[in-house]
Amino acid sequence: MASLLALISSLLWGSADFEGGRLSKKHPPLAVLGASQVLGLVFGLLLTLISFNSHHDLFADLGFIIPGICAGLLGYCGLACLYAGLATGSMGVVSPISALSAVIPLTYAIAHGEKLSVLTSIGVVLALAGVFCASGPELSSGLPLKPLLLAVGAACGFGTALTFISIGSQTSALMTMVMMRAATFVVTVGLAVKYRTIGSFAAVEFPGLIFMGVADFLANLLLGVACNNGSVAVAMVLGSFYPIATAVLAFRFLHERLHAVQYVGITLAVAGVALISAY
Numbered sequence: 020m021a022s023l024l025a026l027i028s029s030l031l032w033g034s035a036d037f038e039g040g041r042l043s044k045k046h047p048p049l050a051v052l053g054a055s056q057v058l059g060l061v062f063g064l065l066l067t068l069i070s071f072n073s074h075h076d077l078f079a080d081l082g083f084i085i086p087g088i089c090a091g092l093l094g095y096c097g098l099a100c101l102y103a104g105l106a107t108g109s110m111g112v113v114s115p116i117s118a119l120s121a122v123i124p125l126t127y128a129i130a131h132g133e134k135l136s137v138l139t140s141i142g143v144v145l146a147l148a149g150v151f152c153a154s155g156p157e158l159s160s161g162l163p164l165k166p167l168l169l170a171v172g173a174a175c176g177f178g179t180a181l182t183f184i185s186i187g188s189q190t191s192a193l194m195t196m197v198m199m200r201a202a203t204f205v206v207t208v209g210l211a212v213k214y215r216t217i218g219s220f221a222a223v224e225f226p227g228l229i230f231m232g233v234a235d236f237l238a239n240l241l242l243g244v245a246c247n248n249g250s251v252a253v254a255m256v257l258g259s260f261y262p263i264a265t266a267v268l269a270f271r272f273l274h275e276r277l278h279a280v281q282y283v284g285i286t287l288a289v290a291g292v293a294l295i296s297a298y
Contacts, residue, residue: 021249022296024241025257031238033264035231037272040265042227048102050218051228052095053207058232060200067197086187087198090180095203097176104169114262115154116170119147121259123178124185128251135252138294143256146291152284154262155277181255184239185246192243196236253295263288 035055042051097120104113125143129135135143180199187195211217220228238258245254263285269275 021245021254022257022292024245024248025254026260026292028238028241028245028258029260030264031234031241032258032261034268035234035238036261036265037268038227038231038234040269041273042224042231043102045224046218046220049099049210050216050220051231052098052102053203053210054218054220054228055231055235056095056200056203056207058229059236060197060204060232062233062236063193063197063200066193070193080190082190083187083194084198086183086190087195088202090183090187090195091199091202092206093176093183094180094199095176095206097173097178097180100169100172100176104166104173112157112166113170113173115151115156116167117173117177118150118154118259118262120174120177120181121147121150121255123175124182124255125252127182128185128255133250133252135250139250139253142291142294143252144291145287145294146256147259149284149286149288149291150259150262152280153266153288154284155266155281181242181258184243185251185255188243188246192240192247195243196239199239200236257292257295260288 039048039051039055097117101113101117104117184195184199187198238261242254242258245258266275266277266281267285270277
C-alpha cells in the first residue's frame with residue numbers, strides 16, 4: 020500500500036508540474052508557483068478543519084512545526100533553482116539531475132538504519148536510472164556550469180525537503196504539509212509585495228491553479244503517509260517518478276516527441292517498480 024501511495028504521489032506531482040509548465044508559458048513562473056501554493060494552503064486548512072472535528076489531538080505533539088517549515092522553504096528554493104535552470108533553455112541538463120533528489124532522503128533513511136534486500140536495492144537503482152533517462156538528458160550537449168549548478172541546487176532543495184517531510188510525518192503528515200504551505204505563503208506574500216503583482220491571472224486559469232495547489236498538497240501528504248506505513252527509502256524513490264508523468268502528459272496533450280532514451284528510462288523505471296513491489 021505504501022508503494023502505491025508513493026506512486027500516486029508522483030503522478031500527482033507530475034500532473035501539477037505539467038499544468039505549471041503550461042501556465043508558466045503565459046505568466047512568470049514564480050507567480051504561478053506562488054498562486055498555487057496559496058491555494059494549496061487553503062485546501063490544507065480545510066482538511067485540517069475537517070480532521071480536527073474527528074481528531075482533537077491533532078495539535079497534541081508539535082514536532083511537525085520545524086520539519087514542516089524547513090521542508091517548505093527548502094522545497095521553494097529547489098523550485099526557484101529549477102525554474103532558473105529551465106530558463107536557460109537547458110531542460111535536458113537541469114531536469115534529469117533535479118529528478119535525482121530522491122538520493123538524499125534515500126541516503127538519510129539508510130544511514131538511520133533502514134535496510135533493503137539485494138533485489139529491492141537493484142530495483143531502486145533501476146528506478147533512479149529510469150527517472151534520469153526518462154527526463155530526457157541531453158547526453159551530447161555537455162554539462163555547462165550554470166545550468167549544472169542550478170540543477171544540483173534544485174536536487175538539494177527537493178531532496179532535503181523530502182527528508183524533512185519524512186521526519187515531520189512521523190508526528191503528523193497532514194500538519195507537516197500545512198506548515199510547508201504556511202512557510203511558502205510568507206515567501207509568496209513577500210514576493211508579491213516586492214514586485215507589486217499577484218500574477219494577473221484570468222478567471223479561466225484558476226481551475227488549473229487550483230488543480231496545481233491541491234495536487235501538489237495531496238502528493239506531499241500521500242508521500243508522508245507512505246513513509247509512515249512502509250520503507251522511507253522505497254517511498255522516496257517511487258515518489259520521484261514525477262518527471263515520467265510530466266513527460267507522458269506532454270507527449271499525450273502537447274504532442275511533444277519522446278526521445279529513445281526516454282523510452283529506455285520508462286522501461287527501466289517499470290522494471291525497478293516491479294522488483295521493489297515484488298520484494
